[in-house]
Amino acid sequence: MWQAFVDWFIAVISHWGVLVTGGIVTALLNAIEHKREKPLSWNFHRWVLLLFVLAACFLAWNDEHQKVIESTKQIENDKPKLVLIALQMMSACAEETNIVYVFFNVGVKNLGAPTEIHGWQLNIKSDSINVDRLNPVQIPDGFTLKDGNTHKIFAKFHRNNRLEENTFPPLQHNSFVGGWLMFNLPPGISLNQFTPRSTVIGTLADRFVRNPS
DSSP states (O other): OHHHHHHHHHHHHHHHHHHHHSSHHHHHHHHHHHHHTSOOOHHHHHHHHHHHHHHHHHHHHHHHHHHHHHHHHHHHHTSOOEEEEEEEEEEEEOTTTOOEEEEEEEEEEEOSSOEEEEEEEEEEESSSOEEEEEOOBOOOTTOEEEOTTTOOEEEEOOGGGBHHHHTOSOBOTTEEEEEEEEEEOOTTOOGGGSSGGGOOEEEEEEEEEEOOO
16 A cells, blocks of 8 residues: 555656646746746746646546556456357258257357357247257258258258357457357247247357467
8 A cells, every 4th residue: 555655656746847847838937937027926836836736646647547447458358258140040840850950050259358169058938939058969061951842952061060160269359250050959849839920039148268378
């Protein structure tokens, strides 16, 4: 505490010395005295010196204030700060098992420190669906989705399409990646529940950790 006061006092004296020995105010006072051809009164100088002391106190405080601002910015830059964008959602049903698959195409932008991203979870809330903390499953390489009526392939996934492949190693600052996540919904949920009328709200949650390096 005492050392902090000493440092502040030294800063005040330093700023006060600069104000007294130079600056616009001092130059203006010298010009006024030169034009009047006589010195200003001591009472006037006393108020000017007091004003300089107050200004020096403010400047010393402002120095520390700016240091706190810069330190806060640095701390914020050292934290993970991810922005998630759900680009697309698709759903399909396996003919053999009637299991419903939900696919999310997700974009991730990192505005903070380099970050490892893992532990994705899906939560769905609607009138007919209530799913909490559903973990994704790995999309098999070459996995395809077919139209139920025409049996034509309308989507095919490869390894580099998986989001978990694109978020390792750690996502660097100001970087953007995207990819797909696949979730197997619990038995009993039908594909018809994923219509616009069902007002399904899906949220993706992630757990991320700071890159140790």
